[in-house]
């Protein structure tokens with residue numbers, strides 16, 4: 001029997017282990033389907049290729065919009081946003097001890113957490129429930 005070729009969406013979702021590559025929320029607990037987010041936006045010549053796509057929840061996708069840089073208030077610099085294909089999440093972010101909030105560890109992490117609002121109230125509420133259910137934080 002011939003193996004079915006997986007779609008680009010399936011490839012990106014599997015690579016992301018079914019989680020938003022910014023806020024790490026699981027697609028399996030989201031009420032809206034996740035997007036294939038163009039890390040380099042299409043409006044800035046970003047290609048719909050695996051190296052430029054990230055699995056993203058609607059909230060992160062909306063907040064990122066067509067940005068590639070954001071302001072870090074600590075260093076007062078504009079820095080590139082977290083790039084899921086070039087950066088490792090754990091190099092730039094960490095969870096608070098209770099697992100409900102994302103901390104930016106670097107200029108990139110802080111600027112991205114602020115720009116994409118990675119600690120939106122609904123996300124924090126979801127994380128609280130997922131922690132209690134033993135489903136969060138993810139194993140990185």
Ligand SMILES: [Zn+2]
Pocket residue numbers: 020021022023024025056057058059060061
């Ligand atoms: Zn997200």
